[in-house]
Amino acid sequence: xxxxxxxKRRRSVRKYKDHPVEWEKVVQxxxxxxxxxxxGNIQNWKFIVARKQDTRDKLAxxxxxxxxxxxxxxxxxxxxxxxxxxxxxxxxGESLYTIQSCxxxxxxxxxxxxxxxxxxxxxxxxxxxxxxxxxxMPEDVTVQAILTIGYADEKPEMPPRRELxxxxxxxxxxxxxQGYSARGYASVALKEAIDDAKGALKRVSKNLKK
Numbered sequence: 106x107x108x109x110x111x112x113k114r115r116r117s118v119r120k121y122k123d124h125p126v127e128w129e130k131v132v133q134x135x136x137x138x139x140x141x142x143x144x145g146n147i148q149n150w151k152f153i154v155a156r157k158q159d160t161r162d163k164l165a166x167x168x169x170x171x172x173x174x175x176x177x178x179x180x181x182x183x184x185x186x187x188x189x190x191x192x193x194x195x196x197x198g199e200s201l202y203t204i205q206s207c208x209x210x211x212x213x214x215x216x217x218x219x220x221x222x223x224x225x226x227x228x229x230x231x232x233x234x235x236x237x238x239x240x241x242m243p244e245d246v247t248v249q250a251i252l253t254i255g256y257a258d259e260k261p262e263m264p265p266r267r268e269l270x271x272x273x274x275x276x277x278x279x280x281x282x283q284g285y286s287a288r289g290y291a292s293v294a295l296k297e298a299i300d301d302a303k304g305a306l307k308r309v310s311k312n313l314k315k
Contacts, residue, residue, distance in 0.1 A: 116224070117261065119259070120258040120259040123176075126255060130223065139210070144193070145194070147193065149189035153182040153184060155181075155240075163239045164236060164240075208249070223255060225252055226253045
């Protein structure tokens with residue numbers, strides 16, 4: 106699947122089949138995570154793959170009892186190392202660049218999971234101290250996200266997306282212009298609705314000719 110298709114097909118999946126994920130696919134996903142951009146290419150992240158049921162149950166509980174997480178056979182915990190960024194970029198590296206780099210790694214892994222035929226969900230609601238205790242993490246690192254991975258047992262609909270003219274400014278804040286609104290569909294749902302309407306019109310036209 107090409108990149109644009111993968112981006113538009115990805116969904117936040119919260120229902121998973123009782124089916125293990127092949128280890129080769131897990132390795133491919135975390136490998137894609139390491140290719141994300143990071144400030145100064147310092148790659149100040151670590152990825153913890155949680156496979157054991159007991160560990161995953163504890164992490165779900167630490168994520169404010171999000172019970173649906175227990176269905177996912179794989180968790181990937183994305184960990185930031187802010188002190189590494191602080192050495193080069195000071196407070197901004199510690200408080201911003203680390204978050205940006207880890208977020209880029211999460212997105213890479215979610216797209217890789219989608220490409221591998223798997224579902225995923227980015228979990229950001231958790232008690233960080235509890236997660237660090239469960240995974241025996243040192244004090245100087247931060248938990249940035251928990252990514253659930255598994256074979257999807259649901260097909261979430263595409264949530265509505267704003268049109269480009271409501272999202273993009275040109276040259277300055279609030280700057281308007283022409284061109285970008287006509288280059289494509291900002292909403293896949295809108296495109297599908299238009300395609301359905303075109304198909305219906307063609308069928309009506311064909312019946313009228315008959």
